[in-house]
Amino acid sequence: MTSPILSIRDLETHFFTRGGVVKAVNKVSLDINEGKILGLVGESGSGKSITGFSIMQLIDEPGRIVGGSIKLKGEELVSLSERQMRDVRGKRISMIFQDPMMTLNPVLKIGAQMTEAITAHEKVSKRDAWQRARDGLAEVGIPSPEERLEAYPHQLSGGMRQRVAIAIAFLNRPEFIIADEPTTALDVTIQGQILAQAQKLCSQYKTAMIWITHDLSVVSGLADEIAVMYAGRIVEQGPSALVLNQPRHPYTAGLIKSVPGKHMVGHRLYQIPGMTPSLLTLGDECAFQARCPHKKDQCKTGPAMTEDGARLYRCHNPITGLNISEELGA
Numbered sequence: 001m002t003s004p005i006l007s008i009r010d011l012e013t014h015f016f017t018r019g020g021v022v023k024a025v026n027k028v029s030l031d032i033n034e035g036k037i038l039g040l041v042g043e044s045g046s047g048k049s050i051t052g053f054s055i056m057q058l059i060d061e062p063g064r065i066v067g068g069s070i071k072l073k074g075e076e077l078v079s080l081s082e083r084q085m086r087d088v089r090g091k092r093i094s095m096i097f098q099d100p101m102m103t104l105n106p107v108l109k110i111g112a113q114m115t116e117a118i119t120a121h122e123k124v125s126k127r128d129a130w131q132r133a134r135d136g137l138a139e140v141g142i143p144s145p146e147e148r149l150e151a152y153p154h155q156l157s158g159g160m161r162q163r164v165a166i167a168i169a170f171l172n173r174p175e176f177i178i179a180d181e182p183t184t185a186l187d188v189t190i191q192g193q194i195l196a197q198a199q200k201l202c203s204q205y206k207t208a209m210i211w212i213t214h215d216l217s218v219v220s221g222l223a224d225e226i227a228v229m230y231a232g233r234i235v236e237q238g239p240s241a242l243v244l245n246q247p248r249h250p251y252t253a254g255l256i257k258s259v260p261g262k263h264m265v266g267h268r269l270y271q272i273p274g275m276t277p278s279l280l281t282l283g284d285e286c287a288f289q290a291r292c293p294h295k296k297d298q299c300k301t302g303p304a305m306t307e308d309g310a311r312l313y314r315c316h317n318p319i320t321g322l323n324i325s326e327e328l329g330a
């Protein structure tokens with residue numbers, strides 16, 4: 001059995017606010033193997049980004065990682081000092097954001113930023129760094145990469161800027177990349193091209209990746225595994241085809257039903273009824289029960305993770321194979 005590149009166990013990240021403790025990440029466990037992409041999916045506020053920032057050890061006050069473990073190839077990251085973590089970021093783990101300007105400096109030419117990203121971690125000649133930067137741009141489908149190295153970020157389109165940010169993320173051949181909704185702001189055609197390129201690079205360089213999104217359709221063709229997050233907890237995870245075609249958790253089924261499809265033309269889009277709960281008042285109960293068509297009395301006590309073949313789910317009254325088409329409205 002291959003050991004995972006990144007292994008997260010019982011990760012807890014809390015925000016200590018005036019109103020109380022917000023459990024943004026509540027005992028999350030995930031494993032991601034070499035060259036594999038895990039899609040981390042859920043509605044806004046479910047804790048996806050905070051999970052990503054926790055891996056990078058970039059949680060600011062009033063937030064703090066209060067429990068659990070994050071191991072990169074067996075090495076514990078949670079106990080590393082800030083100085084040690086600076087060597088890890090950009091070299092062994094990198095992050096791609098929704099807004100590429102979180103990565104790019106508006107007043108520096110692309111070439112200068114890319115060579116800086118290499119030389120910050122490695123002793124390499126300027127000429128070699130420049131060539132690697134040029135090759136990196138070509139790999140993400142940027143035409144005339146030599147010329148683009150001389151451009152400032154504002155001279156590129158949004159899609160091109162995001163490609164540059166992705167090229168920078170792969171530049172030092174990290175073992176692991178966190179992509180936080182990098183295609184959400186782009187049109188569907190560009191989005192498709194970028195997803196295909198990211199997938200190709202992960203497999204070529206055996207990079208493990210978490211792709212964070214609220215949109216299941218983004219990860220359906222991209223991710224090897226899907227983890228569904230709700231109110232700070234993973235409620236279902238497993239191989240993509242299994243989770244998407246035979247969801248066990250009613251929340252996963254709701255997300256699948258919410259994806260617009262061809263058959264939806266002229267019809268109203270499905271929305272999961274109700275709102276996500278406040279993370280301030282959440283106890284041990286199932287956080288989805290107020291919105292759940294499968295709710296039972298039992299749901300007042302939190303369901304533990306159930307192992308079901310290659311997949312895990314957290315529900316007392318899961319969807320079974322028998323009622324699946326009815327559940328998904330197929």
Ligand SMILES: Nc1ncnc2c1ncn2[C@@H]1O[C@H](COP(=O)(O)OP(=O)(O)OP(=O)(O)O)[C@@H](O)[C@H]1O
Nearest residue numbers: 015017022024043044045046047048049050051279
């Ligand atoms: N600085 C903060 N102070 C207090 N609570 C915070 C802070 N940052 C995040 N949170 C809490 O953490 C929860 C999870 O936020 P997170 O950004 O991870 O959600 P998300 O699933 O990535 O959603 P989105 O797609 O909207 O970013 C939020 O609902 C919020 O309650």
